[in-house]
Amino acid sequence: MTNLHDEEHSDVVHAASVGSYLANYFALLGLLIITVAVARVDLGILNMYAAMLIAMVKTVLVVLFFMHLGKAGRLSRIWALTGIFFFLIMIGLNLTDYSSRHMDATSSPTQPQRGGEQPPAE
Amino acid sequence: MSAHEQELHLGHQFEDLKQQIESYTIGMWIFLVTEVMFFGGLFTAYIIYRAKFPEGWVHGHHHLDWRLGGLNTLILLTSSLTMALAVRAAMLNKWKPQVLFLVCTVLLAFGFMIVKYFEYSKKFREHIVPGPLFAHKDDPGQELFMGLYFALTGLHGFHVLIGILVISAITIRTINMRRMRQDFIPVELVGLYWHFVDIVWIFLYPLLYLISK
Missing domain, CATH: 1.20.5 (Single alpha-helices involved in coiled-coils or other helix-helix interfaces)
Structure with missing residues (x-):
């Protein structure tokens, strides 16, 4: 561990360039468009995985470049x-x-007991 | 740059500025962890009930307009950019651009809330708010979806409101108090909070608005 007092204070503030923030912003916008586009194609269960994967990539971009966690x-x-x-x-x-627990929608307590919905007795 | 740091106040409990800034940042990240767990409970409920009521989710999401949700995503991403630029300006000790970018962020946050207002009021008009007046009482999954929609977006919207208040307070103090202009830490920390609110929405948008079929 080096003595912090001897270090230059230039690493105390770490302002990135405006260009890098803009690049990150446009990357996020691109991923937003991809999210919407992928959701409009029916991939079954893969849709949700794709959406979550894109959201995670966006999160990594925000955390690394907007919240600069890498430099924290x-x-x-x-x-x-x-x-x-x-x-x-x-x-x-x-x-x-x-x-x-093997619970499914049919065994849900909210399903059967609904007052006044019994079939009319013939 | 070095003149800037000499003007920064160093608390007597800290070794140096580096340690002071790091301590504040760590504190904010710990708070964000509690926020992750706070929203995490609702996300867990979302996952469990979506597995239980898949049709209710598909039917429920037709009440939401993906265009308005996308517009709000665009607004929040842009506000994250202006927030990051405000933090950058504060770090470089340029208080006028800092105020400008903070005002942009607050305006975008208001834009988000206005879009939310139109979305919410439409749902109240069409009786798709969970409760005795819910229009699709035969579909409990759909009511549950709308309940989680209001819980998740309501909690998120509350965070946006808090963000508006804190960012506005910092903006006013930056304009009025010369001493505040030397300290970029408040802007940096509210920036972390604001980006977190953005991340929550990044997940809420596909989970609520973009359910296929």
């Missing part, structure tokens, strides 16, 4: 990964639970 300190990066990690744990455990 190591601890900031660890915290960002912690957020993803615990989010995945929450989704993973919940899906494990729900997918092993």
Whole structure:
């Protein structure tokens, strides 16, 4: 670990060029157009995976170039990964639970008991 | 550049400016992790109920206009750009462009809320708001979808409102207080928050508006 006092303070602020922000912006707009275009083609279940993949790429672009996480300190990066990690744990455990209970829409408690909707007795 | 940093106030609890800025940034990222978990609960509910009521999701999403959602995505992405440029101007100690870009960001945020207002009021008129007046009572999945739509976009819209308030406050303080012009940290931190709000919408748009079939 070098002594921070000896370092130049130029790495304290890290302003990127206007061009790099504009390039990132147009990349995001391009991905937005791709998202809409892909959604208009019927790919079945692949549609959702494609949409989520594009959203993740957009997120990476925003996080790296607008939030400049790459130039932020190591601890900031660890915290960002912690957020993803615990989010995945929450989704993973919940899906494990729900997918092993064999519940489907027909056994839903909201479905059958609807007052006054019984077929009229002949 | 070095003259700029000497004017920055160094808190007595910090070793140097680098450590001070890093500490503030880490604090903001920790807050954003709690925000990820906050929205994450709703996203989890979305995934589970979409798996349970796939038809309800397809029927429900026909009430949403993908063009208006796309317009709002465009507005938020642009506001992220102006926010990033405001942070850049603040870092370079150019307070006038900073104020200009912050005002642009607030105006775009208002644009987002106006589009949301038209979307919401249309749904209230057409009785597709969950509750006793819901028009498709025979389709519980559809009502659940609309419930999650209002919960997710409502919470997101609330974050946009908070963003408008904080960015406006920083803009006014930058104009009125000379001392604020030396410190880019408040702009940097609200920028991180604003980009996070943008990221949430990046996921909400395909999940709510772009369901195929």
